[in-house]
Amino acid sequence: MSTMVQHEPETFRKKRSFLNNDQRKIIAQLLIKNSCGGKLKSGTVIWLASKYSVSIDVIYRIWKQVSQTGDASHKRTKNCGRKRVAVDIEKVRDISLAKRSTLQSLAFALGISKTALFKFVKDGTLRRHSNALKPQMKDSNMKDRLRFCLSMLEETSLPHDPEFKFMHNIVHIDEKWFYMTKKSANYYLLENEDEPYRTCKNKNFIGKVMFLVAVARPRFDDGDKEIFSGKIGVFPLVQKVAAKRSSINRASGTLETKPITSITKEVSRNFLINKVLPAIKEKWPREHAMETIYIQQDNAPCHVSIDDEEFHKAASEGGFDIRLSCQPPNSPDLNVLDLSFFNVIQSLQQKEVSKSVDELIEVVQNSYDNFSSKQSDKNFLTLQSCMIEIMKIKGSNNYRIPHMKKEVLLNRGIPPTQLKCDRELVENTFQYLNNDN
Structure with a gap:
């Protein structure tokens, strides 16, 4: 051997x-x-x-x-290696929210490593949550919200559950600032690609323009073909100002586009009469031109009052019946623009580069034009679902927007146009308001 x-x-x-x-x-x-x-x-x-x-x-x-x-078996057992440290994850409830903003700070508060904490995120025990401030509600605000939601139901005495109105004759308007760029932006770069170098004179004064946006609910025929997009217009609150002195960019006297930084009632009235009203009268479907059209705005002090004589005179021209209405105070969730429309338009706008006011106006206009009418129609269904949630919690804004799987219904070819509201919920809401009165 x-x-x-x-x-x-x-x-x-x-x-x-x-x-x-x-x-x-x-x-x-x-x-x-x-x-x-x-x-x-x-x-x-x-x-x-x-x-x-x-x-x-x-x-x-x-x-x-x-x-x-005489035995070849290994000595390793199932409990070999480093013993796990037991973590009582329920202690998270007793830690202040300020110490839960990052995994690192939460791990330090629990006395464990960040890696050990991340395992709870991976298995779903912990979840990431983005929290936004909401308007503080008064009792009167909540009651006004309930009355507004009830006013959006069809007036019917039938025994079945009431339905929301189609809302085709309501034009939602609101203003929003759009910025040329963000202070901080995230990009995906190649491993050997140079990092982008972005500069500005003062990051607290990034170029911006306020836009007045008006949108109504789109209309479709029986074949689901669009007959009215609902897009009334997006109007930049700007003015042309002659340059006072020459520079390397332009000669003195050249007209420049400047944002209107101070929005007053006169400015709002001017844009309503000279921009919004002509756009509504031009784009509104002819077969529905004789119905009453409501322009819904918020309660900002710079907005025109609903009984403004100058507005009523201009609104009635051409045989139209256009009226102003106000949504309840502190209720951006009752306007489709604040609810979701602005977020989508802004996300589209931020995908393009704009280095001047005129370029920003063009980018925002293109984003508005490219917004899908189908998506806009779904926003109105979301608005109706929010009204149901508001009635459930007695007018508060402490609720989560429900998921309705609208995309699934749309793919099946049966998208709802009106949501039904539980009759018992409506009766309880009426009773709640009457008892408080």
Whole structure:
């Protein structure tokens, strides 16, 4: 019999596989079979190491263990290794929200590592939540919200659950600032790509323009073909101002587009009469031109009062019946623009680069034009679902916007146009308001 092999080839030295007890018993039997007088046959160790993809040292250890004890089983148990530290994740409830803004601060408060805490995020025990401030509600505000929601229900005495109005004759208007860029932006770059270099004179005074946006609910025919997009217009609150002195960019006297920074009642009236009203009269479907059209605005002090004589005179021209209405105070969730429309338009706008006021106006206009009418129609369904939630919680704004799976219904070809409201909920809302009166 030849002696054991003393030199381990490079190929077997790098292999590290764990052998279970069944494999070790088979190896032990092969070793005993290929041994004589306590010595292994030549090549046996290398052959077994290659077959089971382990180092020859592992085979030698098994042979030594079998020779001494007669048992090839490993000593490793299920509880081997470092013992886990028990973490009472329910202690998170007792930690202030200010210390829960990052995983690092929360891990420090719990006295555990960030890696250990991340396991709870991975398995869903902890979840990330973005929290936005909401307007503070007074009792009078909540009652006004309830009355507004009830006014949006169809007036019917039928025994079935009441439905919301189609809302086709309501034009939602509101103002919003759009910025040329954000203070901080995230990008995906290649490994060897240079990081973008962005500058501005003062990041607290980034170029911006306020836009007055007007949108109504789109209309579709029986074949789901669009007959009215609902897009009344997006109007930049700007003015043309002559440059007072020359510069490298333009000569003196050149007309420049400047944002109107102070929005007064006169400015609002001017844009309503000269921009919004002509756009409504031009774009409104002719077959519905004789119905009463409501322009819903919020209660900002700079807005025109609903009984403004100058507005009523201009609104009645051409045989139209256009009136102003106000949504309840502190209720941006009752206007489709604040509810979701502005977010979508802004996300589209921020995908384009604008370096001047005129470029920003063009980008916002294109984003408004590219917004899908189908998506706009779904926003009105979201508005109706919010009204239902508002009635459930007695006019408060402490609710989550429900998911209706509108995309699934749209793909099935049965998108709802009116949501039904539980009759008992409506009766309880009426009773709540009457008892408080």
